[in-house]
Amino acid sequence: MSQDNAHYLKTELYTLLNQESEIFEFLQAGSLDGLWYWDLENPTHEWMSPKFWTLLGYDPTEKQHLAAEWQELIFPEDLQVALNNFKQHCQDPLHPYDQVVRYRHKNGSTVWVRCRGIAIRDSSGKPVRMLGAHNDVTALKQTEEALRRKNLELEQLALRDPLTSLYNRRAFSELLEKELARSIRYQTPFSVAVINVDNFKTFNRNQGFQAGDQMLYSVSKTLLSVARHSDTVARLAGDEFIILMCQASLRESKIAGERYRTSIEQLLGQRGITVSVGLSSFTAPSNVNSALLSQLSEGVVTQASRALDGAKASGKNRYAILPTDTQS
Numbered sequence: 500m501s502q503d504n505a506h507y508l509k510t511e512l513y514t515l516l517n518q519e520s521e522i523f524e525f526l527q528a529g530s531l532d533g534l535w536y537w538d539l540e541n542p543t544h545e546w547m548s549p550k551f552w553t554l555l556g557y558d559p560t561e562k563q564h565l566a567a568e569w570q571e572l573i574f575p576e577d578l579q580v581a582l583n584n585f586k587q588h589c590q591d592p593l594h595p596y597d598q599v600v601r602y603r604h605k606n607g608s609t610v611w612v613r614c615r616g617i618a619i620r621d622s623s624g625k626p627v628r629m630l631g632a633h634n635d636v637t638a639l640k641q642t643e644e645a646l647r648r649k650n651l652e653l654e655q656l657a658l659r660d661p662l663t664s665l666y667n668r669r670a671f672s673e674l675l676e677k678e679l680a681r682s683i684r685y686q687t688p689f690s691v692a693v694i695n696v697d698n699f700k701t702f703n704r705n706q707g708f709q710a711g712d713q714m715l716y717s718v719s720k721t722l723l724s725v726a727r728h729s730d731t732v733a734r735l736a737g738d739e740f741i742i743l744m745c746q747a748s749l750r751e752s753k754i755a756g757e758r759y760r761t762s763i764e765q766l767l768g769q770r771g772i773t774v775s776v777g778l779s780s781f782t783a784p785s786n787v788n789s790a791l792l793s794q795l796s797e798g799v800v801t802q803a804s805r806a807l808d809g810a811k812a813s814g815k816n817r818y819a820i821l822p823t824d825t826q827s
């Protein structure tokens with residue numbers, strides 16, 4: 500198929516533009532990056548203005564004005580959306596043929612194009628041609644994407660501790676409330692471990708604050724590496740960490756608490772670092788008012804903190820559990 504074969508469409512379009520003010524106004528409605536004119540009675544033929552091909556990085560003179568040429572470059576899922584709209588617009592002129600679609604540029608990048616069109620119908624109302632316009636909206640989409648990423652980053656910053664990248668207290672509270680709600684709904688237990696570095700003031704004093712920061716980072720990495728994948732490790736403040744152990748019973752929490760303690764001792768003990776661990780388990784009562792959720796979750800953490808005080812008071816580098824102090 501040569502360009503000349505499709506030339507009758509161009510001639511016809513120019514005539515149409517001269518004769519039909521409505522068509523002319525449609526074209527005026529936006530700043531255009533391409534025009535297309537499609538013969539629906541012979542749908543392989545579609546005239547595309549050169550600007551469209553330049554936009555996609557192609558030499559317009561290499562193109563043969565076949566519908567298949569753009570259909571090869573559009574993202575398949577976007578082609579489906581466009582074809583659905585096309586079908587509906589042909590059946591009902593009030594259904595807009597208007598969508599943003601993605602094309603593959605010759606250099607592999609993505610070009611976002613708003614593609615609008617109107618069917619031109621014969622006297623019986625049957626669509627015989629389709630006239631359309633392209634607008635390059637890539638820059639807009641890129642700005643939207645950059646904003647989306649920035650928002651995500653800000654959201655992450657609000658939820659993460661900057662020194663260790665662990666969840667912060669606020670994020671932890673939200674996750675704890677969710678776990679509490681799940682625990683009540685499915686009647687499963689969960690446990691919390693509050694972990695505090697022993698004698699950290701002395702470490703800071705002897706080694707310096709920067710070495711202290713590095714140590715807190717090492718503690719966070721060690722805790723992350725020994726916590727179960729489904730558990731949540733967070734930094735509450737200063738030298739205090741907390742771990743939410745999903746679906747862990749009292750017995751399992753004691754095993755985990757001891758694991759946290761020993762892993763820190765094994766990895767960082769030579770540098771004078773140990774931790775004390777306070778544990779608390781929650782078993783859901785069958786009937787709980789959901790308004791009490793945040794009170795209940797605070798209660799679990801307070802109980803684990805009290806257990807931690809007990810562990811510190813009885814010599815540090817150990818775990819303790821409440822309500823029953825079952826150090827073993």
Ligand SMILES: Nc1nc2c(ncn2[C@@H]2O[C@H](COP(=O)(O)OP(=O)(O)OP(=O)(O)O)[C@@H](O)[C@H]2O)c(=O)[nH]1
Binds near residue numbers: 698710715737
């Ligand atoms: N390097 C560093 N130190 C911090 C940071 N936040 C808090 N600290 C220090 O951590 C220490 C916490 O000390 P405490 O937990 O009160 O006391 P401790 O010496 O650990 O004593 P015990 O907890 O009873 O074993 C304080 O000296 C704080 O200044 C931080 O981000 N970086």
